[in-house]
Amino acid sequence: MTPVLERCLQIWPVSQVRWRWLLGGAVLLAMLMLAGCESVRYYGQAALGQSSLLWHSRPLAVMMDDPDVPALTRERLALVDNIRRFAGESLLLPADHSYRRYTKIDRDFVLWNVFAAPEFSIEPKVFCFPVIGCLGYRGYFARKNALVFAEKLRAKGFETYVGPVAAYSTLGWFADPVLSSVLAFADTDLAGLIFHELAHEHLYIEDDTTFNESFATFVEREGTRRWLLASGREADIPAYLEARGRLDAVIGLVLDFRRRLDALYGKKMPIEQMRAHKAVLLEELQVAYQELVRQDLAGGWDAWFDQPLNNAQLATIGAYFKWVPAFAQLFEQTGRDFKNFYQAAERVGTLPAADRHALMAKKISSSE
Template sequence: MIRQRSRHRLLDRVFRILFPALVLLLLNGCSSLGYYSQLGNGQIRLLQAREPIDRVIADPARDPKLRAHLAQAREARTFASAHLHLPDNQSYRLYADIGRPFVVWNVFATAEFSLAPQTHCFPIAGCVAYRGYYSQSAARGEAAMQRLRGMDVSIGGVEAYSTLGWFNDPILSSMLHWGDERLATLIFHELAHQRFYVKDDTEFNESFATFVEQEGTRQWRAQRGLAPDHGNKVRQREQFIRLILDTRQRLESLYALPLPAEQMRQRKAAEFERLRADYEHMRDTQWAGDKRYDAWVYAPLNNARLLPFGLYDQWVPAFAALFRREGEDWVRFYVAVEKLGRLAVDERKAALKELAASPTASLLTTRTSHLPSAPATASH
């Protein structure tokens, strides 16, 4: 325990020493000192808040519900390394109470007539399709600036993120709100990012991590003797995601047309109205009026609202097919994923398309982080 605490303090000191130099390096990239300062300060505060979950569980003065959640998380964390062959380190064997519902807020932005995200590039993570803020007000300020530039903008709260193994990432208090299974899925997802990550390919990275969490959750339920989660909620998630992805495809075709701006704007609005109408038909005829996605559908829609769906789900069927092809062997699967990740971008996408078209591909949405009971957000 003492050795763990000393290690955490050492990481904090190293981060404080290196951060000013890191900021100077990053300023040669795509953003400002203020933005990177808030990233560094936010990460420092998070590191300072960590404590071993074994200590929390053993402390009778701590909240019994918290201790019970962390006890379940400890079992899921052990399962992740022992059965899913995810990294065996101190990540998610620590806990941090951050005192807010989300650890960061991501700002997604697109041009008015495009589904291509505005990307932001970082030396470690590469280019990603969002910009993260530890303060919700700062995220709203960035969103307002983007709207003034004529961009479509969306803000999504994030419960967890991975530092890709650079630090021992803790279980955050923001990860505890949706129950023990939700917490397990987040652990599987974030450890998948540590297991393998390709710079500058958000769709690949997030689809890979989403598949790992989904298949990992299925195996986690089986290991505990629980029935597979293939009920109405899963079916509805699959249908809703397909509805959004179909809308994305129609919009992409629309934006490729040489139309005047006003006509393009009208047809764009018509596509979003079609999305709502198709949703209402599906809800009322197939779901017996279940309104779990109403809040998301009836909120203002734009291109940026659709971004997480393409980023987090696009290649899930391809990874499912790859997993089946490798005999559902995790070690072989990861080797095959790494081989895909080393391909040139065009070759990688072609290989993923071929996998997604195979008979063994399936969209197993046991959980999508941007799709809660009323769709919200995505984890890094």
């Protein structure tokens, strides 16, 4: 057996090889053959970036028993293993493959996502991919490449935002490793991230970024609360809920201004007049955030608000939080039981997009 083949079998045990991996490879090959040069470059960097993460990964079990690994790293990896087990046993998430390996990366973030939106629309531009469908963003393993792509979109008239990503999910196509970029997270943030990404493996609706991210965000939040309880850390729950409340204050503020911008964009008026009204609203959003900070009702978002705001940047909030209240309502209606909740969410996911969104909006209205 060659060293390369032996290494591959360490990363991908034969028992874990799935036909969809082979199908995914075939789809990628066909796509590269048919795509233009820019698409070839994009998918090439994605394939190389993902392969590098897997190739350089090591089993958590080996890392935790290795005396040459710093004690703090071993301690954090043990916590990751505890969180993963809880995700499978208590939250009924698919936890048999992902987060059982560790990859050290030489940067703070693994990806940079590019968001784009028209000047007078709150709806993000969608980017479509084989297998996973369409997303409201496009990811790059190198920040410089993300910035170049964002500049090309701006040249076409789009507003853009480039946001860093500490971790992501391959939706079960690969066994995702835990990355060094997240080990320094607070315990609750680390748990929430793992629950969020595993939730994507459990339920993913093609072409509906907002549904998918809102579902994962709800699972992340309820899962983290339950994990603290199960870990005997009830005393940490008030601080966790307070931090979540401060986050929700910012999210609620941004979503409110997105609705106001949406109403503005629906009006008929000269472009220069609409542009002026938009600038006023974005300035009011900045001022409103500073007022929340002054009242100590929010914080930690200064860097996000310190840059000129635009539709693309605001779209990042809508994707992750818009339907969270609807999923909370669904969770209550299913007896706060994750098995029943997942089944109900899956049924909602099978609805046509328009019906799905109407149902989610109705749930939010009934909970207010």
